[in-house]
Amino acid sequence: MEIKNTEIQSEPVSRINDISGTNLSKCYQCGKCSAGCPMVQSMDILPNQIVRLAQLGKWEEVMRANTPWICAACMTCSVRCPRGIKIAEAIEAMRQVFLRNRNSDRRLGLSQEELVELPPIALISAYRKIAE
Ligand code: SF4
Ligand code: SF4
Incomplete structure (x- = not known):
């Protein structure tokens, strides 16, 4: 993945930092x-790459990635990070920003049968975000 320094913007990462209470600029990849x-096998951009894109303000690429929607919020990454x-x-903050801006065109693409098998917390969480 090629990233050009000329495209650096700082605004998106500060929003993510504010919402999540973390500091993505500490990442050293x-x-x-x-x-x-x-979940990496289902992600088109890896979690560390999403962090890097966010650091560089490559918001369009972050939005296009399926990573925030594939993430299962298992917290493994947060526990393993040597930078805390x-x-x-x-990633949860990214989902919130997308949904609050109403600029996510993600569709689950699930059948009715698959949909009813979703854990209730997934639907409650999604509804809370959409209703905000
Ligand atoms: S574990 Fe932490 S420091 Fe390492 S790449 Fe991931 S976010 Fe960056
Ligand atoms: S929370 Fe779990 S599924 Fe989501 S990016 Fe981190 S390790 Fe992957």
């Missing part, structure tokens, strides 16, 4: 978060 993530970065919380 060791990759331990992604190495322990159980709350990555799971930051």
Whole structure:
């Protein structure tokens, strides 16, 4: 993934930091978060790469990634991070920003049968965010 320094913007990462109570700028790209993530095979951008994109203000690329929607909020990344970065919380903050801006066009693409098997907390959490 090529990232050009000329495209650096700081605003999105400060919003994510504020909401999540963490500091993504401390990330030094060791990759331990992604190495322990159980969902990486379904993600198009790895958790450490999402952190890097957010650091650089590459908000459009963060929004296009399926990573925030695939994340299961298992917290493994936050526990493994040697820099104490709350990555799971930051990814949750990304979801909140997308939904609050009404700029997510993500669709679950689930059948009715699959939908009813979702854990209730998933629907309650989604409804809370959408209703805000
Ligand atoms: S584990 Fe922490 S420091 Fe390492 S890449 Fe992930 S967020 Fe960055
Ligand atoms: S919280 Fe999300 S990104 Fe972090 S390890 Fe779990 S599934 Fe992966």
